[in-house]
Amino acid sequence: MDKQTCLHDKHVALGANMVPFGGFDMPLYYQDITTEHNAVRHEVGLFDVSHMGEVRVTGPDAERFVQHIFTNDVAGAEYGKIFYGMMLRPDGGTVDDLLVYKMGENDFLLVINAANIDKDYAWMLENIKGYDAVADNQSEHYGQLAIQGPKAEALMLPVLGLDCAELVFYTFKEITVDGETIIASRTGYTGEDGFEVYGSHQFIRSAWDKLIAAGVQPCGLGCRDTLRFEVGLPLYGDELTDEISPVMAALSMFVKLDKPEFIGKEACAQQKAEGIAKKVVGIELQDKGIPRHGYPVCAEGHEIGYVTTGYKSPSTGKSVCMALIDVAYSKLDTPVDVMIHGKARRGLVCKKRFYQKSYKK
Amino acid sequence: MAKVIEGLYYAESHEYVKVEGDFGYVGITDYAQGQLGNVVYVDMPEEGDEVSAGEEFGAVESVKAASDLISPVSGEVVEVNAALEDEPELINKDAFENWIIKVRLSDMAELDNLMDAAAYQASCE
Numbered sequence: 001m002d003k004q005t006c007l008h009d010k011h012v013a014l015g016a017n018m019v020p021f022g023g024f025d026m027p028l029y030y031q032d033i034t035t036e037h038n039a040v041r042h043e044v045g046l047f048d049v050s051h052m053g054e055v056r057v058t059g060p061d062a063e064r065f066v067q068h069i070f071t072n073d074v075a076g077a078e079y080g081k082i083f084y085g086m087m088l089r090p091d092g093g094t095v096d097d098l099l100v101y102k103m104g105e106n107d108f109l110l111v112i113n114a115a116n117i118d119k120d121y122a123w124m125l126e127n128i129k130g131y132d133a134v135a136d137n138q139s140e141h142y143g144q145l146a147i148q149g150p151k152a153e154a155l156m157l158p159v160l161g162l163d164c165a166e167l168v169f170y171t172f173k174e175i176t177v178d179g180e181t182i183i184a185s186r187t188g189y190t191g192e193d194g195f196e197v198y199g200s201h202q203f204i205r206s207a208w209d210k211l212i213a214a215g216v217q218p219c220g221l222g223c224r225d226t227l228r229f230e231v232g233l234p235l236y237g238d239e240l241t242d243e244i245s246p247v248m249a250a251l252s253m254f255v256k257l258d259k260p261e262f263i264g265k266e267a268c269a270q271q272k273a274e275g276i277a278k279k280v281v282g283i284e285l286q287d288k289g290i291p292r293h294g295y296p297v298c299a300e301g302h303e304i305g306y307v308t309t310g311y312k313s314p315s316t317g318k319s320v321c322m323a324l325i326d327v328a329y330s331k332l333d334t335p336v337d338v339m340i341h342g343k344a345r346r347g348l349v350c351k352k353r354f355y356q357k358s359y360k361k
Numbered sequence: 362m363a364k365v366i367e368g369l370y371y372a373e374s375h376e377y378v379k380v381e382g383d384f385g386y387v388g389i390t391d392y393a394q395g396q397l398g399n400v401v402y403v404d405m406p407e408e409g410d411e412v413s414a415g416e417e418f419g420a421v422e423s424v425k426a427a428s429d430l431i432s433p434v435s436g437e438v439v440e441v442n443a444a445l446e447d448e449p450e451l452i453n454k455d456a457f458e459n460w461i462i463k464v465r466l467s468d469m470a471e472l473d474n475l476m477d478a479a480a481y482q483a484s485c486e
Binding site: 033037222292311319341 | 399401402420424425
């Protein structure tokens with residue numbers, strides 16, 4: 001039996017097409033994926049992302065512990081800063097990608113993928129031994145909304161009573177509403193300006209109702225995936241896995257090798273120094289057809305990798321994909337074939353940003 | 362409520378055949394297009410290709426997924442519906458009007474294995 005978020009009944013009442021995702025019964029779409037995708041690109045859309053997990057890390061060694069398990073560098077960060085990065089295995093494979101919120105001195109909130117909550121929490125508890133710090137899984141407490149799109153900012157104060165205009169990209173603030181302290185951050189997973197709000201189930205349900213009443217388009221996981229894909233953002237399970245390191249995923253900028261230590265540092269340093277066998281690239285098809293996850297990629301008559309995510313891009317109409325392929329073929333404009341329904345479809349390696357991001361920095 | 366049309370032959374995998382003389386027009390049913398959602402691409406065979414009853418001959422694709430097309434009949438593809446190359450969404454507008462391939466039927470007896478409109482409608486409920 002899949003878990004339900006605190007908004008499950010509202011999705012069902014809206015007639016959402018529900019699918020299992022990450023152990024939860026989640027909305028894939030309400031109207032259709034393209035309509036919801038376009039709402040976020042050009043107006044604003046509302047997502048239930050309450051399935052995401054939250055782990056609070058506190059204690060005298062909290063910062064030292066986060067530095068130990070996290071690839072990005074949070075040392076001495078100001079309160080209100082957010083960092084994107086990964087937790088790695090010693091061999092450089094990715095346990096998960098996550099956001100780290102600096103809540104205070106030796107106080108962090110780690111936001112992790114729904115499907116990985118149990119695995120990640122076990123990983124944290126295993127690695128926290130010897131640190132004077134506590135990791136508390138608060139995933140059941142928090143609901144989370146994502147309000148995404150160029151018109152998101154204009155809704156925050158009038159509809160939700162949250163004054164977020166001064167927040168810059170990848171920062172947050174805590175706001176007290178009706179006696180409850182909620183978290184509002186300028187973050188998202190769509191390539192557009194927008195916010196994510198964390199609070200109790202009661203707060204999240206009330207905020208959802210207000211936004212829907214204000215006419216905001218509810219958006220499902222279908223367009224969440226097309227939106228993140230178009231701007232080249234990875235999804236754990238596709239572009240990052242236990243076997244795919246951030247170096248292979250072309251996400252080295254979030255791996256701070258100048259930190260004194262973290263789990264997986266040596267493996268990443270070695271991959272950077274000696275090179276990697278496979279790398280995540282973009283491919284744009286010249287022929288017709290839609291590349292999908294798992295389809296083989298070939299060149300010069302042999303298989304060189306597979307598609308990690310692919311779509312006919314709703315924003316551009318182009319058939320594009322991200323793929324994990326042999327580095328020998330990873331240079332821009334290298335001709336490769338994607339095998340679609342048994343036929344070779346010609347494509348060229350391209351940047352994995354198929355659509356320009358519009359963040360408010 | 363999905364539409365069905367009398368006089369067509371229907372497969373369990375939600376394709377239909379409209380028979381005219383020696384030819385069959387093969388497409389997906391109204392029920393199938395409704396389940397699939399907005400069609401963004403139709404992967405079609407080429408004219409001159411052979412299709413076999415029960416075997417895949419292409420795919421109809423929504424944003425999220427590709428759904429195999431299974432031919433209800435055997436024969437040579439004499440025409441593909443070229444309009445679907447630029448406007449795949451025609452299938453959502455009228456799935457019965459917008460057939461996908463026209464086949465020169467090689468075995469009329471195969472039609473006996475398919476359902477009539479009433480049986481197909483019952484199978485969708």
